[in-house]
Amino acid sequence: MMLRTAARRRTAATVAAVCTLAVALTACSGTTKDSAAKDSGNAGGAATAKADPDAPLKKGLKLAFLPKQVNNPYEKIVDEAGIAAAEEYGGTGKEVGPSDAGASSQVSYINTLVQQRQDAILIAANDPNAVCGPLRQAMAKGIKVVAYDSDTAKDCRQLFINQAGSEEIGRGLVRNLGKQLNHRGKIAILSATQNATNQNTWISFMKEELKLPEYRDMKLVKVAYGDDDDQKSFQQTQGLLQAYPDLKGIISPTTVGIAAAARYLSDSAYRGKVVLNGLGTPNQMRTYVKDGTVAQFSLWNPEELGYLGSYAAAALASGQITGAEGERFTAGRLGEYTVGKDGEVILGKPTVFDKNNIDTFDF
Template identity: 35%
Template sequence: MKKLMTALLGASLLSTPVAAQSAWTGGDDQPTSPLACSGESPAPEPGEYNGGAPENAPDRKGKDITVVDIPKLVGVGYFASTASGMQEAAKELGNITINTDGPTRANIDEQITFVDNYITSGVDGILFAANDPVAIAPVLKKALAAGINVVGYDADAQADARQWFVNQALPNGVAKSMMDQLASEIGEEGSFAIVTSTFTTPNQARWISEMQAYTEKCHPKLKFLETVEAQEDNILSFNQAQTLINKYGDELKGILGMTSVATPAAAEAVQQNGLCGKVSVVGLALPNAMKPYINGDCIKSTILWNTVDLGYAAAEVMRQVVDGTLKPGDTTVKAGRLGELQIVNQSQVLLGAPKVFTKDDINDFDF
């Protein structure tokens, strides 16, 4: 990987300057709800159901069903692990077949085409992780109109374009974990930049908005430099991290990785530049991808949820939706070995709080 990365330092992306921003970029325009700086925050009330419903869907209760899983992209560890969780649930349930298929890059137009093709070919259910919440909504509504059950996970669409969304963690919970960990590593007055996928990727945009609100409330002296896009591409993520290192020099104390690709790529850039211990990388990534950097004492932590559990929960929720055992007004849902999961934000199923993995425990996890 090192030789490949080094050879590509001269790629065109590096020749494109990324200007510093006076305000946070990469977030959305939705209201924020920063958690308390310390102590526990109360769980949100479920609220009134705001999801959609399939039209004239056949009775599928207890029957064998065929479901397609269309993530943001295939070929990356994150969605390979969610897919493995879905297969685990399918095996336990015994009456659901799940096939994972999708674009090889995080491209919303390609993702829409995949969804549309499966509506045409015919499936009972669609699981999705959206590349763009607005752009994907019409084709998901088309699926609902065709009587197909639609459940999201990882990255949501507009609420009425699907029935339920399995939320890996509440955005304000992700924000608190990320910014508290960053402040603990670079100090309360350190400067940092963000490497995200795209400014329209819904979950990352939501996290960034909540991160800004929480930082202004709880870590007001941290200095935000800029957000750069990397398309969830390994080489682009490395190049963008390298650009930030070159541009800001000693001013840069931390890089926040918003994707499971960006975080290890940024860690690789830090390591190759001999900046271990000088530039922190805090972000969302699979433990296995970060073990070399954390066990090698270059990076201190990584943050994530159990992605296998996320896929497992999504498959369980799809089965409950099809069977009618999860319906509007419910406050919890049974999800196999995960027990009962909480309903939040009107039509979301909450997996739980994010976890900070460190050298003390990262080797206990294999995903």
């Protein structure tokens, strides 16, 4: 009997010692690697994690870029720049994604990337909510999630790398077109997909700008959707002009759409009569600027967008930042950036391209 009592005391002492050691590590809570990762992924990870701004960027980080669609030339520039940036800090990157821009087309790719245990997923979302479930699962497993170009819902990622301020883009496009039209005439918008977060945000600011008194003689008659597909965007442009033969201007805030619209206008009777403005790359729009189809358009440097996104993801994965407002990190040759409200990081102001400066750019 005394032997059993002594054995019990030794067992209890051993358990107490083990728990004392565990308290220092996990507070005897039964926390596992996955549950700790889940805590760090909650609410973008900024609520429970603590940033270490002096932490070095980790070597060997694995980043995956998931564009709206892999055959989008604009997003190809963004992703290739981000992959090249990863090599600068000793990481690796890759691009994967669907060939169409459907709302749920990216989901299966996210699931695969989670299984592959990427350190970070960078996504240009086709739909703000359709990708949220698998992205939350990714964050729960400690994978960092960075949206770029087109945002997800705010609780489905830690950061959003925005090309420029959304209000500045939307209002700026209307201002530019308004000046070209002397603030008179019917206009239309040729967008990408109906659910694209960035497009819808810009369009909402376009509509707000159009409510101002100086635009009282300008009327938005239609928002058309080309689904970031070249042929469909071409056909939508044709349809707009057939439906509204007195149309005076088109804004296309998508690089696929503006190029397709310019191609249609350049070979039609509307060339020189309908003003086209929007967002495009210099290389795809150079011909149309020089032949007079398009007088001006805007964009930021997509290479810098991918570069910034890559360094932001690396800073997250290395613990330099968590995505909380006010945190700072250095993005290589671009210098220091500050995380804004809701985890937004803004690249900078867009550039307006015309015949006077277009040949100085190559992207």
